[in-house]
Amino acid sequence: xxxxxxxxxxxxxxxxxxxxxxxxxxxxxxxxxxxxxxxxxxxxxxxxxxxxxxxxxxxxxxxxxxxxxxxxxxxxxxxxx
Amino acid sequence: xxxxxxxxxxxxxxxxxxxxxxxxxxxxxxxxxxxxxxxxxxxxxxxxxxxxxxxxxxxxxxxxxxxxxxxxxxxxxxxxxxxxxxxxxxxxxxxxxxxxxxxxxxxxxxxxxxxxxxxxxxxxxxxxxxxxxxxxxxxxxxxxxxxxxxxxxxxxxxxxxxxxxxxxxxxxxxxxxxxxxxxxxxxxxxxxxxxxxxxxxxxxxxxxxxxxxxxxxxxxxxxxxxxx
Numbered sequence: 001x002x003x004x005x006x007x008x009x010x011x012x013x014x015x016x017x018x019x020x021x022x023x024x025x026x027x028x029x030x031x032x033x034x035x036x037x038x039x040x041x042x043x044x045x046x047x048x049x050x051x052x053x054x055x056x057x058x059x060x061x062x063x064x065x066x067x068x069x070x071x072x073x074x075x076x077x078x079x080x081x
Numbered sequence: 082x083x084x085x086x087x088x089x090x091x092x093x094x095x096x097x098x099x100x101x102x103x104x105x106x107x108x109x110x111x112x113x114x115x116x117x118x119x120x121x122x123x124x125x126x127x128x129x130x131x132x133x134x135x136x137x138x139x140x141x142x143x144x145x146x147x148x149x150x151x152x153x154x155x156x157x158x159x160x161x162x163x164x165x166x167x168x169x170x171x172x173x174x175x176x177x178x179x180x181x182x183x184x185x186x187x188x189x190x191x192x193x194x195x196x197x198x199x200x201x202x203x204x205x206x207x208x209x210x211x212x213x214x215x216x217x218x219x220x221x222x223x224x225x226x227x228x229x230x231x232x233x234x235x236x237x238x239x240x241x242x243x244x245x246x247x248x249x250x251x252x253x254x255x256x257x258x259x260x261x262x263x264x265x266x267x268x269x270x271x272x273x274x275x276x277x278x279x280x281x282x283x284x285x286x287x288x289x290x291x292x293x294x295x296x297x298x299x300x301x302x303x304x305x306x307x308x309x
Contacts, residue, residue, distance in 0.1 A: 002161050002268040003278040010279075026172050031162035032153055039279065041216050042286050047209035051152075054145035055177065060138045061146075064084030065105055067174070068092060069112050069146040075093045076116045078261040079154035081162045 001031065009038035031081070107133035108143040111300075115147040119296030120237025127303055137304055141192060141203070144300050148206075148293045155289035158260035159268075193301050195309045200239060201301040206294055213290055219280040224249075225287040232257045232291030238298050248274035249284055256288045 006029060011019075015037040023029050036043050053059065055066050074081070091099040096109045107130045114122055130140060156162075165173065189204045196207045214226050228249065230240035235257050245253055252267050271281050 001163065002159070002265060003281055005160060005282075008278050009282070022176070026169065026176065028165070028169055030165075030173050031157065031160070035153075035156045035160065035162075039218075039282055039286070042213055042218070042283065044209040044212035046205040046212075050145065050203060050205035050209065051149045052180070054142060054149050059142045059145070060136075061108065061142055062084075065108065066142075066146050068084050068089055068101075068105065069108060069143055070150050071089050072092055072096060072109055073112050073116050073147050073150040074154055076113065077151065077154040077158075078259075079150075079157055080261075081154070081157035081164070 001034075005031070005034040005038050010041060011037050012040060015040065103133045104135060104139070107135050108139065111135075111140060111143050112147045115144060115296035115300065116151055119299050122296070122299045122303060124303060140300070140304065144297050145203075148297050151293035151296070152289050155256055155260040155292060156285060159256055159263050159285045159289070161263075161265075191305075191309075193305045193309065200298050201306055201309060202294070202298055203301065206297065210290070210294065213287055218283045219277060220283045225283060228253050228284060228287045229291035232288045233295040233298070236292060236295035236299075238291075238295035248276075253284070253288045256285060257292045260289075 019029050019033065019037065022033060036048075055063065059066060061069070088099070088101065092101065092109065096106065096113070099106070101109070110126075111130060114126060127140075135143075192203055193201055194204050194207050195201050196210075202210070210229075214229060215222050218225070223243070224246065227243040227245050230242045231245045231253055234240045234242050249271065252263075252271055255263050255267060268281060271284070276284065
């Protein structure tokens with residue numbers, strides 16, 4: 001990665017523990033999680049609440065439909081991550 | 082409900098002819114507007130979406146996913162997230178879905194608010210935006226405000242635009258319009274101009290936020306502008 005999202009930033013200890021658990025469960029540290037925990041002061045809890053609602057049981061779209069929209073948007077952005 | 086990989090591939094090939102319901106195709110149409118040309122959102126599109134069976138909550142939730150990925154795609158391209166294997170993606174999707182179901186909250190009522198600047202936004206994005214633009218960081222709030230305004234205005238959002246400094250202008254332009262073209266050299270140029278990694282993260286986060294929120298603002302003005 002072009003900046004050290006894993007070791008830099010202002011990640012609090014609780015997020016570091018969460019990442020260690022993620023690494024244990026998934027076998028890797030997911031880059032989006034590294035990015036959103038890098039500077040939690042920028043990512044207000046309200047933003048976290050907003051973006052998790054899109055894939056939550058409270059969405060009016062099914063999980064699969066939300067995944068389809070996500071894949072479609074990423075494709076339009078030519079983002080291959 | 083799970084969606085078949087073949088359906089995803091079908092949609093990515095041609096979403097207008099793919100074998101999906103009218104309701105899903107309308108959701109895709111909205112995502113396309115929000116991602117590529119939000120400045121063209123208008124009442125005719127809203128009418129079209131409603132004719133396909135979408136209500137305001139469907140529209141809000143499709144916009145939510147579009148916002149999320151218009152934001153995270155830019156971070157992924159700017160920071161060059163390493164590719165993941167299909168197995169890693171499956172495991173990650175499973176965990177994120179579980180987390181989403183546990184952490185996701187109902188939308189606040191009302192779900193929208195007219196901010197101090199007169200723009201209608203989802204309540205959570207109004208709070209989050211204020212935080213991004215004013216919190217203490219490595220960069221001055223004025224710089225972040227100019228960058229967010231520049232990115233949002235590119236997609237047609239209303240902003241009193243302030244000039245973006247030359248040292249960051251090319252990078253923010255790329256991040257906003259073609260984030261997939263960002264290279265190591267772009268990040269090196271920012272470092273050369275005196276920005277450390279945390280400052281680069283702030284600039285990127287703010288620009289990605291501005292580019293992603295523009296469409297949501299234009300949509301919410303259409304949906305709720307007359308109610309607040």
